[in-house]
Amino acid sequence: GESVGLHLPTLSVQEGDNSIINCAYSNSASDYFIWYKQESGKGPQFIIDIRSNMDKRQGQRVTVLLNKTVKHLSLQIAATQPGDSAVYFCAENMASGGSYIPTFGRGTSLIVHP
């Protein structure tokens, strides 16, 4: 598998449990946040996004929570499945000279045990 999973924070869960992956962002001016999923040997794939004028957004089996006070983002995965095993990245977007350039976190490796 990808060596990118080594040295990353790791969350191990049992199949069927709920998973919560956390992310601290750095810039209070960031106004758009995205969660990506990266499976071994593949590029990151969009999961869900949220704007700073929201504190919660739900998708299919996933929920993103945003706490701007403490600059914290979380991704909740309901009824976690083995196929959810991957590295999860959060990305924050901040204006830079009028452009939005995303900054990615280090990622969290989620391991789902059957």
Add this chain to the structure above:
Amino acid sequence: NAGVTQTPKFRVLKTGQSMTLLCAQDMNHEYMYWYRQDPGMGLRLIHYSVGEGTTAKGEVPDGYNVSRLKKQNFLLGLESAAPSQTSVYFCASSYSLAGGTDTQYFGPGTRLTVL
């Protein structure tokens, strides 16, 4: 619709050699990006382009050059490869600069080893 494709998938270079990584997208996206990903780290932006004929530096541009001669292609060049450039390189594209409601679509990556 192939999305974002990258060529080659794997490459081994000797120090000092040069090479070009090719990224192609068929989604008519305006914006394209090159990232590198190292073990235990997130994606770091090398260069990006906001349209055909334009390029801009990202977080870690040194040692790399890029060109966007056609809207659908974004080339990443290494003029004189160094072992520190051993990494997995990802290309991405988006309809607009990531920051609105448009997300980035990533290619499968190129694994580059510099000996």
